[in-house]
Amino acid sequence: MPIATIAPSVAQDLDATSDAIDEVNQLRGRLWDEDSEFDKDKDKEGFRDYESACDRVKNFYKEQHEKQTVAFNIKARMDFKSRRRARMGVWEAIELLNTLVDESDPDTSLSQIEHLLQTAEAIRRDGKPEWMQAAGLVHDLGKLLLLFGSEGQWDVVGDTFVVGCKFSDKIIYPETFKSNPDSNDELYSTEYGIYKPHCGLDNVMLSWGHDEYLYNVFKDQSYLPDEALAMIRYHSFYPWHREGAYRHLCNEKDEKILAAVQAFNPYDLYSKSDDRIDVEKLAPYYQGLIAKFFPPILDW
Numbered sequence: 001m002p003i004a005t006i007a008p009s010v011a012q013d014l015d016a017t018s019d020a021i022d023e024v025n026q027l028r029g030r031l032w033d034e035d036s037e038f039d040k041d042k043d044k045e046g047f048r049d050y051e052s053a054c055d056r057v058k059n060f061y062k063e064q065h066e067k068q069t070v071a072f073n074i075k076a077r078m079d080f081k082s083r084r085r086a087r088m089g090v091w092e093a094i095e096l097l098n099t100l101v102d103e104s105d106p107d108t109s110l111s112q113i114e115h116l117l118q119t120a121e122a123i124r125r126d127g128k129p130e131w132m133q134a135a136g137l138v139h140d141l142g143k144l145l146l147l148f149g150s151e152g153q154w155d156v157v158g159d160t161f162v163v164g165c166k167f168s169d170k171i172i173y174p175e176t177f178k179s180n181p182d183s184n185d186e187l188y189s190t191e192y193g194i195y196k197p198h199c200g201l202d203n204v205m206l207s208w209g210h211d212e213y214l215y216n217v218f219k220d221q222s223y224l225p226d227e228a229l230a231m232i233r234y235h236s237f238y239p240w241h242r243e244g245a246y247r248h249l250c251n252e253k254d255e256k257i258l259a260a261v262q263a264f265n266p267y268d269l270y271s272k273s274d275d276r277i278d279v280e281k282l283a284p285y286y287q288g289l290i291a292k293f294f295p296p297i298l299d300w
C-alpha cells in the first residue's frame, strides 16, 4: 500500500520516517505485491509429475482418496478440539519435524527443515514482507500431526480437496475416489453436496491434514495477518488454487485470498530445487522472526 494512504495522524504518532512506516505495514501485512521474481528462471516441467511418480506416491494417494470421508473429517476435527498434543516453541517444533519423510511428495528428498528454510529464504530473497517469510518458515509444521497420533500419512500430507460434495476431477488421480464410500452417497456425491452455492471456503470442510491443523493452531496463537493464515490453510489445495475447481462454493473473500495463496505457491514448490542451505547459519535470523510473530510457547 502506498505510504500516502496511511492516516496522517498515525504517521505523526509514529514520528515516522518512511522506513518506520514500511516496517509497520510489513508487520500488519499490508505492504506486498503478488508478483514473484523468484520462479522466472525455473524449469517448471519437472515438478508435480504424478503420471511418472513412483509407487510410494501413487499408493499414498490411493489410500488417502479412499479414506478421507465426511465421517472421518468430523471425527478428526472433534479429536483436534478435545486434546492438547504438546507445548513448545516454533523453532523447537521445526527441529522436531525434521525426523519425518513425506510419502506424498514426488519432488523433494530433502529434510523438512531444509524445505521450510528454502521456502522462507526464497521469499526473503524476493524482498517480500517478514510476515510472508514467517508463513514460509512454518507452513508445513502441521506435519507434526504424524508424531501426535495421526492414523497414517494419508490424514496429514498430500494435496487437499473438499469433502461433503462431489470429488472434483481436478484432484490428482481422480479415479481413486471410486473406492471412497462418499462417492456412492446420494448427498455427498452431488455437485453442491452439503453446501450452499457460494457459501465461502470458511464454511466448507477440506480434507483433514497438515494445512487445516496448523491453521487451527495459529489462528489464535500468532500475530500473522489473514493472508499468511490463508497461505498456510490453503497451500495444498491445488485443485482450487491451481486448477480452478470449486469456484461454485467460493465467495468474494475467497477470491481475494486466492491471490495470496497463488503468490505463495511458487516459493513452496519451486524452492525444492534450490541450493542446499546452512541451517546453523540461518537459525539466528529465523529465531528473531519467530519472536515477532509467535508467542514463546504454543499449544499444539
Ligand SMILES: O[C@H]1[C@H](O)[C@@H](O)[C@H](O)[C@@H](O)[C@H]1O
Pocket (backbone or CB within 6 Å): 102, 104, 105, 106, 140, 157, 158, 159, 160, 235, 236, 237, 238
Ligand atoms: O506432497 C506435497 C506435500 O505433502 C506438501 O506439503 C503439500 O503441501 C502438497 O500439497 C503436497 O502435494
Ligand SMILES: [Fe+2]
Pocket (backbone or CB within 6 Å): 139, 140, 210, 235, 236
Ligand atoms: Fe505442505
Ligand SMILES: [Fe+2]
Pocket (backbone or CB within 6 Å): 115, 139, 140, 268
Ligand atoms: Fe511445503
